[in-house]
Amino acid sequence: MTSEHPRNSPSQAPTSGHPLITSESRVGAWLVSGEPNPRTAREAWLRGEPAILRTGILFEAVRLPASMVHHHAGSSERDDVERALRTAGIDSAVIADPARRWYYALVPPGTATTWHEPGTEVLGQGHYLGVPAPHQAEPPGAHWLLTPPDSQSALCPPDSLRELTLSRWCSWHRELTSQPIPVAVAYGDHTEAKVYACPDCAAAHRPCGSTRRTRSVSGSAVARAAARSAVRRGTPGLGAVRP
Numbered sequence: 001m002t003s004e005h006p007r008n009s010p011s012q013a014p015t016s017g018h019p020l021i022t023s024e025s026r027v028g029a030w031l032v033s034g035e036p037n038p039r040t041a042r043e044a045w046l047r048g049e050p051a052i053l054r055t056g057i058l059f060e061a062v063r064l065p066a067s068m069v070h071h072h073a074g075s076s077e078r079d080d081v082e083r084a085l086r087t088a089g090i091d092s093a094v095i096a097d098p099a100r101r102w103y104y105a106l107v108p109p110g111t112a113t114t115w116h117e118p119g120t121e122v123l124g125q126g127h128y129l130g131v132p133a134p135h136q137a138e139p140p141g142a143h144w145l146l147t148p149p150d151s152q153s154a155l156c157p158p159d160s161l162r163e164l165t166l167s168r169w170c171s172w173h174r175e176l177t178s179q180p181i182p183v184a185v186a187y188g189d190h191t192e193a194k195v196y197a198c199p200d201c202a203a204a205h206r207p208c209g210s211t212r213r214t215r216s217v218s219g220s221a222v223a224r225a226a227a228r229s230a231v232r233r234g235t236p237g238l239g240a241v242r243p
Contacts, residue, residue, distance in 0.1 A: 027134040027150045034058040045133035050142050056125030058152065059093075059106040062161055063121045066101035072164055078145070085146065089160035092147040095132060098139055104129065105156040106149060115158070117165045172201040 028045070032038035034057035041051035055061055070076040073084035085094060093106040104123075112124030123129055136143045149155050170177045181202035197205065 024134040027148045030058070030150045031131060031134070031148070041131075045136075048133075050130030050132050052128050053131045055123040055127045055129050056109055056112070058109070059149070059155055060109055060111050061095075061104045061106050061123040061127075061129050062111070062115070062156070062158075062165075063123060064103040064105060064161075064165065065119060066098075066103060068119060068165060069103050082145065085164075088164045090146070090156050090164070093149040093155050094144070094146040095129075095142055096145040097142045099141070103145065105161055107156050107158050107161065108152055111158045117162055118170075120165050170196065170198040170201055172197055172205075 028042065031053065032041040032051065035041055035053060041053060044051040066076070069081060069084075072088075073081045075081070085091075090105065095104040095106070097104065107122075109124075112122035115122045130142060132142050132144055132148075134144070134148050137145075147154070170180075177196070177198035179199050180196040181199060183197045183202050183205045
């Protein structure tokens, strides 16, 4: 894949004179530019550890269950996952955390204020994220699945992520479904959006395009339930809420 980030292990970090050193220095400089003490982050990278960076400054992070991403890709193989993400319009700024079975897609600041997608969580202001060194593109540990960003223009498009996360996720059961059906949901601000549901849940609500009367569903309640579910399934690690 022509745009794939080179897969180096921690011991293969570029040194001065390496052809990648300029681009990787640019990535690292941008990632830590929102930190009050960038040196601390760089020292973590030199130790082969993720740097704990604040979210909500330069970027936010959408935390995706590996099961959701693998189901969308039809495989857990890296090449298949990368291909599925690129097909969805996501070409960079994705971290894999295989030990905890999460993916983190870095998105523009402000995404958290409009994100209601079940089964996922956005780490915005008040959160931190463990960010691998720019050259860390292979296990062990958290690593860049797709090229790390060097500016906000290289972050993941939120709309592409929404389509990926909703297409096979039942908003009510908060589980994957092999028969996703689009459903119209009324949010608290009186707007309407499209989510997906399994056949049983869709029958109890309003499939998109249907004119039959049905009960309104609180989008904020769906979002809160999804966030609680994500927190219950997660463990302290890459994504952590500030105490």
